[in-house]
Amino acid sequence: MAVPILIIDPGHGGNDPGGGSNSLWLEKHLVLQISLYQAERFGELGVPVTLTRRTDTTLAASDRAEIVRESGARYCISNHINAGGGDGVEAIHSIHSDGALARRIVDAISTRGQNVRRVFTRTLPGDRTRDYYFMHRETGGVQTVIVEYGFADSPGDDITQLQTQWKSYAEAVVMAFCRHIGHPYAPPRAVSSGSTGGASGRQPEVQAAIGVVVNGAARGSGYLIDNVSYVPARLLTELFGATVGWDGSNVTIRTDNDE
Ligand SMILES: [Zn+2]
Known part of the structure; x- marks a missing residue:
């Protein structure tokens, strides 16, 4: 030591x-x-x-x-x-x-x-x-x-x-x-339960709620988080005429377009 x-x-x-x-x-x-x-x-x-x-x-x-x-x-x-x-x-x-x-x-x-x-x-x-x-x-x-x-x-x-x-x-x-x-100091890291955090340990920041408009009609909403827009997969998939399935055991979504 x-x-x-x-x-x-x-x-x-x-x-x-x-x-x-x-x-x-x-x-x-x-x-x-x-x-x-x-x-x-x-x-x-x-x-x-x-x-x-x-x-x-x-x-x-x-x-x-x-x-x-x-x-x-x-x-x-x-x-x-x-x-x-x-x-x-x-x-x-x-x-x-x-x-x-x-x-x-x-x-x-x-x-x-x-x-x-x-x-x-x-x-x-x-x-x-x-x-x-x-x-x-x-x-x-x-x-x-x-x-x-x-x-x-x-x-x-x-x-x-x-x-x-x-x-x-x-x-x-x-x-x-x-x-x-003269030793570098950093405050204790804020730990929030349930957050995966990422390498930085930082909480993702929700910047805005965003609207989803299709051919002039409001069809739903999502969020802008760290400059990426997040919209429910089901909403987008169904808007494009496909079906969506949630596989909880693999934590994946499946979309199928049989047309
Ligand atoms: Zn004392």
């Missing part, structure tokens, strides 16, 4: 549900959902990533930091849900980082409708040369951004937004990271 450029860290897990929990979700589950989605998307985009956990397991802070440190990745995105009664997204970067990635992430999430609370750093009390958060302080040369997608106990709209928009916010981070490292 390629050396990961990014390690995604779903915060908490196992015995530790996380503070950003409420009656609708536990932080540890929601951030795992977000992280697994992002890992899958990065995989599709060809960005090598790994995770600190892929299941609901307990990770001590020192073990988590060691996994990040030893991962070989240059960046870590640590996913969290906030608590404390605020509203909006926050990103926290190391005092040793310029904060560019953190700002990109927050800007991208804000374009998805979430309000920005702040981008900030925090030093250890009594030691202004060290980071407050272990994910910054203990992760060596890996540049970690802690993302707090919103507040589980928000008096505003975060509870609804996290429930309905978590995937959109997760995707915003995928886009922001790709832009930050």
Whole structure:
């Protein structure tokens, strides 16, 4: 496997549900959902990533930091849900980082409708040369951004937004990271059930309804789809005085003209 450029860290897990929990979700589950989605998307985009956990397991802070440190990745995105009664997204970067990635992430999430609370750093009390958060302080040369997608106990709209928009916010981070490292980004492909799609995966576009006129008389209608006119085979065949049969087992039509 390629050396990961990014390690995604779903915060908490196992015995530790996380503070950003409420009656609708536990932080540890929601951030795992977000992280697994992002890992899958990065995989599709060809960005090598790994995770600190892929299941609901307990990770001590020192073990988590060691996994990040030893991962070989240059960046870590640590996913969290906030608590404390605020509203909006926050990103926290190391005092040793310029904060560019953190700002990109927050800007991208804000374009998805979430309000920005702040981008900030925090030093250890009594030691202004060290980071407050272990994910910054203990992760060596890996540049970690802690993302707090919103507040589980928000008096505003975060509870609804996290429930309905978590995937959109997760995707915003995928886009922001790709832009930050200069990797080509493409949004997830829209998958519509029942469409054969073709190589492009694009839905055929119906451009217009078209009329079928024979010797001045309207005889039926069809559709113009991708600049090709489609008219029911039965209509056209019978207009030319032939008979038509549908063979469902071979998915073919047969026309016969015995004149
Ligand atoms: Zn948390």
